[in-house]
Amino acid sequence: MNQILPGNIHFLYPSTIFASHEEWNITTILGSCVAVCFWDPIIKAGAMNHYMLPLWNGQGLASPKYGNIAIKKSVEKMIQIGCRIENIKAKVFGGAEVLNSKNTQFNIGDRNVEIARIVLDELGIPIVSSSTGGKRGRKILFNTATGDVKHKLIKPPEPSEILNNLPPTAILYKNNE
Amino acid sequence: MIRLSDEDLINELKKRFEENKKNLDELTRLNKILTKVNNRLSEAEAMKSHFISNISNEIINPFTSILALSKTILESSKESWKQVISMVALIHSETFNLDFQFANIFAAAKLEAGEIMPEISKIDVCGLIKDVIDSFKYEAKKKNLKILINSEPVSKIQSGLFFVSDYLKIKLILANLLSNAVKFSFTEGVIELEYKLENGSLILSLQDHGQGISPENHDIIFDRFQKLDSGINSFNRGHGLGLSVIKAFTDLLGGEISLKSLPGKGARFIVILPESQGDIEGITFNGNELLFDEE
Numbered sequence: 370m371n372q373i374l375p376g377n378i379h380f381l382y383p384s385t386i387f388a389s390h391e392e393w394n395i396t397t398i399l400g401s402c403v404a405v406c407f408w409d410p411i412i413k414a415g416a417m418n419h420y421m422l423p424l425w426n427g428q429g430l431a432s433p434k435y436g437n438i439a440i441k442k443s444v445e446k447m448i449q450i451g452c453r454i455e456n457i458k459a460k461v462f463g464g465a466e467v468l469n470s471k472n473t474q475f476n477i478g479d480r481n482v483e484i485a486r487i488v489l490d491e492l493g494i495p496i497v498s499s500s501t502g503g504k505r506g507r508k509i510l511f512n513t514a515t516g517d518v519k520h521k522l523i524k525p526p527e528p529s530e531i532l533n534n535l536p537p538t539a540i541l542y543k544n545n546e
Numbered sequence: 547m548i549r550l551s552d553e554d555l556i557n558e559l560k561k562r563f564e565e566n567k568k569n570l571d572e573l574t575r576l577n578k579i580l581t582k583v584n585n586r587l588s589e590a591e592a593m594k595s596h597f598i599s600n601i602s603n604e605i606i607n608p609f610t611s612i613l614a615l616s617k618t619i620l621e622s623s624k625e626s627w628k629q630v631i632s633m634v635a636l637i638h639s640e641t642f643n644l645d646f647q648f649a650n651i652f653a654a655a656k657l658e659a660g661e662i663m664p665e666i667s668k669i670d671v672c673g674l675i676k677d678v679i680d681s682f683k684y685e686a687k688k689k690n691l692k693i694l695i696n697s698e699p700v701s702k703i704q705s706g707l708f709f710v711s712d713y714l715k716i717k718l719i720l721a722n723l724l725s726n727a728v729k730f731s732f733t734e735g736v737i738e739l740e741y742k743l744e745n746g747s748l749i750l751s752l753q754d755h756g757q758g759i760s761p762e763n764h765d766i767i768f769d770r771f772q773k774l775d776s777g778i779n780s781f782n783r784g785h786g787l788g789l790s791v792i793k794a795f796t797d798l799l800g801g802e803i804s805l806k807s808l809p810g811k812g813a814r815f816i817v818i819l820p821e822s823q824g825d826i827e828g829i830t831f832n833g834n835e836l837l838f839d840e841e
Contacts, residue, residue, distance in 0.1 A: 382798065386660035418660065427586035430770050430790045433660035434797070442660060 376514065381419050384434035388416035388446035392514035398523070399463035400506045401478035403436065405485050406460040407443055407494070408516035409452035415513030416450075418443045422477070423484040436484040444492060454492065460518050461485045461499040462509050478502065593771035593786070604647065608640040615640075639684060646725065649718060650787045654770065657794045664712045664798055666822045671707040671741060671748065676700070678720045679739070682728055690734045696741065707741075709748050710822045715795045716748075722788035723752045723815050730756035730813070747801075748819045755812040764805055768793045792817070 376392030387395050395417045397404055407416040418439040425435035433439035447457055464482035482501040489496055506523040615633045622630055656662045679693055679700055686693060695703050727737045731754045738753040770790040796803045800820050807813035
C-alpha cells in the first residue's frame, strides 16, 4: 500500500530545479548524477536540483544539467522565494559509480560530488548531511516543509540485465556505425 | 641506512626524471584543455552580448514593419486589394518568424532555468509532421523548395502512426530542423524528411541539399547563440538558439541527435527518440521503500 505523504509529489527530471515554500515531496532517481537539497529552516522552504555533469564548458545551453550552474540557480530560486542565504542548509546525494569504469580518476560521479562541495563552500552554505559515492544508485524523497530527506539505495543491475535493457537508442546507434 | 650503488642511484634518478616528465606532459595537456575551455567561455559570453544587441534587428524591426504594413492596409481603398494581399503575405511572414523565434527564446530560457519537463501524451506523428510542414509552406514557397516525406509528396502522407512522447517538444524539434533546412537550401532545392518507428523508437531524419557543414564545426553548432555565418552581411536570420534547444529537448526525452554533413553536400540531421515509458508511476514510493539503506 502506498504511504500517504503530506503535500504534493513532484518528480524531478534530470537538468531541472524545483523550489517551493509550500509543502512538497520532491523525488528523483540518481546514478552518477547528483542532487543537492536546499532547506531554509526559518521560513520552511526548500529546493532541489538534479545535475548530470560537473561543469558547463560553453557547450549547449547553460542549463542546470551542469553542477556549477544548477547549484547557483537553485540558491537564486531560494532567495527569490524569500530565503536568506545565511539560513540555507544543503544536503548532497548521488554521485555513484554505476558503470564500472576502470579509470577511477575520471569517475563522473566523484567529480559531480566534488563540484557540489566546492560551489557550496564558495557560497558559504553548510552541507549538513550527505550520502554519496558507492556503486549503487539512489532514490531520494525530500520534504520541503520539514527538510527531511529519505533515501534508498537501488540494487545494482546484473551485467546481463543491463545488456538486455539497453535503451533502443543505444542499439540503433550501434547498428548505424 | 641502505647503501646504494652508483648504478642504482642513476636508475632511481632516471625513473624520477621520467615520472616528472610524464607529470609535466600531463600538466601541459590539461593546460591546453583549460585554455580551450576558457576561450570557449569567453566566446560564449561575447555571443551573449551579441545576442542582446541583435535583438533590435531581429525583433524590433519586424514589429516596425508589421505596424507600418497594417497601417497602410487600414488606409487602403477597396480597389487596391491585390496590393493588400501582398502586404498581408509580408505581415504573415514577419509574424511567423517572430513567433518561431520567440518559441525558441522562451524554450531556451526555460531550459536554462531548469523549469522544463516532459509532458507526455499519445501523439499522432503524421499529423504533427503535416502541421509543421504546413506552417513552413510559405517560407518554402519563397525559395521554390520541394519537400518530400518518405520520398512521397506532402499530400500523400499516411496517417495512423501513434507514439507516446511530448507533442510540443517534438514539434519544436522538427520545426527547428525544417527551418534550418529551408534557410540553408538553395533555391529550387529538395528537402527530404523521413520518419519511422524502429525498435520502439521514433526516428526523424531531415536531409537538405544546401551548403553543408564542415566536420570541424559539427560540435559547436549545438552551442547556444552559435551561428556559423554571424557576419554583418549574414543573409540568414535567427539567434543561433535552434540547435541548442533541439539538443536539450532530445536529451530531456532520452533521445539522441546526430549529424552527417560535408561542405557542399548538404546536411542530414537524425533524431532518435525512445517511446516514453508511460507516466512516472514507477516512482511512487511504497511504505517499505521509505526505509533507509536496506543493507
